[in-house]
Amino acid sequence: MHSNKAAIDSLQLTKAYRSNDPPAVADLTLKIEAGCVFGFLGPNGAGKTTVLKMLLGLTRPSSGKALLFGRPIDRPHSRERVGYLPELFRYPPWLTPREVLDYHAALAGVPHAGRMTEIERVLSMVGLASRAADRTGTFSKGMQQRLGLAVALLGHPRLVFLDEPTSALDPLGRVDVRDIVRGLRDESTTVFINSHLLTEVEQLCDRVAFFRKGRIVADGSIDGIVGSSRGVRIKLDTQANGVATNALRAFGQVRIDGDTIALSEITTAQVPDAVAALVARGMRIRAVIPLSRTLEQRFLELMDDKC
Amino acid sequence: MLTIALDTIREVSRRKFAPAAIALTALVTILTGWGFWSLARLHTANGRPLSFVEVRSTTAFLVIFGAFLFSFVLAFGGAIISAPLLSTDLESGLLLPVLARPISRVSFVAGKAAALIVVIGIYSAVTAFLQLFAVRLTTGYVPPHPFAAVGALWMLATVVLAFGLALSVQLPALASSLIAVTAFGVSWMVGVVSSFGIAYHNAMLIRVGILSQLLVPTDAMWRFAVYQLEPVAMLGHNGGFGPLGPFSVVSPPPIAMVWWTVAWIAVVLTVAAGAFSRRDA
Numbered sequence: 001m002h003s004n005k006a007a008i009d010s011l012q013l014t015k016a017y018r019s020n021d022p023p024a025v026a027d028l029t030l031k032i033e034a035g036c037v038f039g040f041l042g043p044n045g046a047g048k049t050t051v052l053k054m055l056l057g058l059t060r061p062s063s064g065k066a067l068l069f070g071r072p073i074d075r076p077h078s079r080e081r082v083g084y085l086p087e088l089f090r091y092p093p094w095l096t097p098r099e100v101l102d103y104h105a106a107l108a109g110v111p112h113a114g115r116m117t118e119i120e121r122v123l124s125m126v127g128l129a130s131r132a133a134d135r136t137g138t139f140s141k142g143m144q145q146r147l148g149l150a151v152a153l154l155g156h157p158r159l160v161f162l163d164e165p166t167s168a169l170d171p172l173g174r175v176d177v178r179d180i181v182r183g184l185r186d187e188s189t190t191v192f193i194n195s196h197l198l199t200e201v202e203q204l205c206d207r208v209a210f211f212r213k214g215r216i217v218a219d220g221s222i223d224g225i226v227g228s229s230r231g232v233r234i235k236l237d238t239q240a241n242g243v244a245t246n247a248l249r250a251f252g253q254v255r256i257d258g259d260t261i262a263l264s265e266i267t268t269a270q271v272p273d274a275v276a277a278l279v280a281r282g283m284r285i286r287a288v289i290p291l292s293r294t295l296e297q298r299f300l301e302l303m304d305d306k307c
Numbered sequence: 308m309l310t311i312a313l314d315t316i317r318e319v320s321r322r323k324f325a326p327a328a329i330a331l332t333a334l335v336t337i338l339t340g341w342g343f344w345s346l347a348r349l350h351t352a353n354g355r356p357l358s359f360v361e362v363r364s365t366t367a368f369l370v371i372f373g374a375f376l377f378s379f380v381l382a383f384g385g386a387i388i389s390a391p392l393l394s395t396d397l398e399s400g401l402l403l404p405v406l407a408r409p410i411s412r413v414s415f416v417a418g419k420a421a422a423l424i425v426v427i428g429i430y431s432a433v434t435a436f437l438q439l440f441a442v443r444l445t446t447g448y449v450p451p452h453p454f455a456a457v458g459a460l461w462m463l464a465t466v467v468l469a470f471g472l473a474l475s476v477q478l479p480a481l482a483s484s485l486i487a488v489t490a491f492g493v494s495w496m497v498g499v500v501s502s503f504g505i506a507y508h509n510a511m512l513i514r515v516g517i518l519s520q521l522l523v524p525t526d527a528m529w530r531f532a533v534y535q536l537e538p539v540a541m542l543g544h545n546g547g548f549g550p551l552g553p554f555s556v557v558s559p560p561p562i563a564m565v566w567w568t569v570a571w572i573a574v575v576l577t578v579a580a581g582a583f584s585r586r587d588a
Binding site: 079151 | 399
């Protein structure tokens with residue numbers, strides 16, 4: 001095992017549901033430092049939810065070990081100040097959100113004195129304050145997912161697991177979730193996001209791991225995974241010409257197409273100088289667009305069966 | 308455990324079990340009162356009112372018959388409220404965020420079981436004593452040991468409840484409740500058959516009856532209850548059927564059977580908690 005200060009520290013964590021089948025999760029060794037926003041990416045059926053359930057003590061590993069903040073995952077106290085939004089979220093339809101949260105606050109050990117304040121805090125965070133007295137049975141899927149998020153955020157957790165946290169949300173809800181996750185990062189809360197929505201992960205995560213057929217196939221920062229910039233595309237407000245080519249030749253390969261200049265092999269640090277060179281020659285610039293691989297492109301490469 | 312238990316009691320009340328039980332109990336109490344009031348004023352074909360002894364003996368038998376039907380209600384109730392609590396709620400996603408809290412699965416099952424045992428105990432006591440009060444009010448009859456009888460019926464319901472809860476670790480609600488109720492029914496049938504063994508001094512039938520009572524002690528608890536409700540003069544009368552059948556016993560099961568039933572419930576719930584602790588969510 002690595003250090004006991006990591007938020008999550010697993011060593012060869014394995015889960016095989018049937019002895020003859022390949023394991024759903026195989027030898028997962030993963031260390032996530034406290035305060036990290038971690039994106040766990042993979043196609044459906046890759047085993048992401050199984051990993052999350054093992055870490056939360058919901059599913060028993062076949063072999064291997066894992067610790068949450070230094071505590072073994074088979075002990076209930078490893079889940080103190082840990083929040084969880086399941087992919088399959090459902091809350092008792094006979095309760096109101098306030099009652100659901102009160103129940104979870106009691107289970108989570110939130111002190112009775114400040115419990116109502118805490119409940120109101122998370123309700124307003126997820127935008128459910130005005131529906132706090134309605135039965136959850138009347139809620140849409142999106143509202144239930146918001147309630148699930150409120151449950152996960154109760155008691156200022158130091159580690160939050162979010163399994164497909166925006167699957168039922170409209171675009172406004174997704175923006176809210178992004179803001180909440182950014183807020184958690186500002187508070188140094190560790191966030192573990194299971195998702196196959198790559199745009200969200202790209203916007204939120206400090207680190208991502210690609211998971212395929214029960215194994216991690218890539219792990220690192222988004223820049224590290226995607227690779228460095230492959231150039232920029234510069235749009236002018238007039239047609240580009242030989243003057244532009246001469247101005248930019250020193251920075252890399254130049255290709256002109258109408259009002260657009262494609263400049264490859266330029267480093268990120270050189271981009272301001274290239275723009276300044278064009279401006280110095282009297283050209284007006286409408287846009288500078290980085291030519292980098294997206295997380296989605298990298299995902300598709302890594303998930304390709306031939307890889 | 309207390310938080311889980313209180314939430315379970317709230318669930319039972321919110322899921323309309325409690326309002327339905329209250330409404331049905333009120334209705335049955337009114338009908339019981341009306342029925343026994345009519346009985347006390349019955350006349351024979353030649354216009355003679357029933358004698359005191361006739362009213363008392365008929366009332367005593369009908370109280371036992373009512374308790375017999377009530378034991379079915381309790382068994383069905385125990386099975387139905389316990390059956391969806393583990394597997395079904397886990398697979399529907401309802402329990403995932405709960406079990407991800409810093410609580411042990413054993414305390415979760417213990418909280419659920421404790422709440423249901425209390426709920427079914429309150430229901431048994433309130434319903435039974437309301438019926439007996441209606442009987443007392445209309446006919447003046449009080450069975451010999453009503454508290455012990457109600458206690459035995461409560462244990463009968465708890466046996467079915469514990470069994471249903473244990474089955475619900477792996478099985479869906481319908482299968483769990485069906486198996487638990489079937490076990491209760493089979494135990495009851497074997498009890499009837501073994502009464503023939505007692506009547507005809509057949510050692511094998513008696514042994515089968517004892518084995519059945521040890522495996523699923525609901526019939527033993529029923530026989531314990533019926534003995535507490537029988538006036539001494541009616542022992543073994545069984546509405547004219549003698550010692551055959553479920554409505555009369557000459558002697559109750561030994562008191563050790565009560566302790567066996569308590570131990571049986573404890574063991575089954577312990578097995579349920581252990582199995583649930585090992586179950587993947």
